[in-house]
Amino acid sequence: MLNYRFERAELADVEELAPLFDEYRSFYGQAPDPEAAREFLAARLQNEESVIFMAVAGEGAERRTYGLAQLYPSFSSISVQPVWILNDLFVTKEQRGQGLGSLLLEGVKGFAQGTGAKGLTLSTMTTNTGAQRLYEAQGYVRDESFFTYHLYF
Secondary structure: OOOOEEEEOOHHHHHHHHHHHHHHHHHOOOOOOHHHHHHHHHHHHHOOOOEEEEEEEOOHHHOEEEEEEEEEEEEEOOOOEEEEEEEEEEEOHHHOOOOHHHHHHHHHHHHHHHOOOOOEEOOOOOOOHHHHHHHHHOOOOOOOOOOOOOOOO
16 A cells, blocks of 8 residues: 655646646546646646645655645635635545545645635535545535525636
């Protein structure tokens, strides 16, 4: 069994993260586009618009990223506190069931708490029952009070 670590990504990690992020996008029905994935992640990190964490194993040339979590900052007007949006959480298919989702969720929780945030918010597809079980096992509560609306352009 591999020894996984939770690490915060830096700009230098984009080349390692891009294939995983592209696989994540494909999981949600997007056409593969490794270059767009790389450019998107690089821009988020360069502009300090998101914080990305990785589940990694190995050292040096043997190092490999098996999971990622991307957070975006936001705010709650009602509680007048910051909140983090857990927008992206993904673990490679071959590593699912090894505890990486929990590792990433526990890590981002600690990060968010350390920033003084009110909490974390996320959404997932209604058919993604595996992710729903993971989130609920980690203490996330499904919103039964509010509907979410989108206006796409």
